[in-house]
Amino acid sequence: MVWKKGESLSAALKRQRIFHPVFLSMVAAGEESGELESVLLQAGVYYGKAAEQSAQRLVTLIEPCMILVMAGIVGTIVLSIMLPVFNMYSALL
Secondary structure (H helix, E strand, C coil), X not given: CCCCXXXXXXXXXXXXXXXXXXXXXXXXXXXXXXXXXXXXXXXXXXXXXXXXXXXXXXXXXXXXXXXHHHHHHHHHHHHHHHHHHHHHHXXXX
């Protein structure tokens, strides 16, 4: 990130085009009010909670898939053990 001399932080961040517009507005308001530090702390808390929620949502989506995969593995193991037993039993009859 290139920061031009005398340029505000919000203007430099806006040029990067990677930050959400709400965050850029918060930074600009913090600069104007002189409370940039507290605004950035609040933004950090907000985005930290958002990241936790996204991670929890991902885990919630992956969990049923993992259960199905594990059920397939266990089913394969059970079949690989029981099929020879059934074949031996049918051969005895």
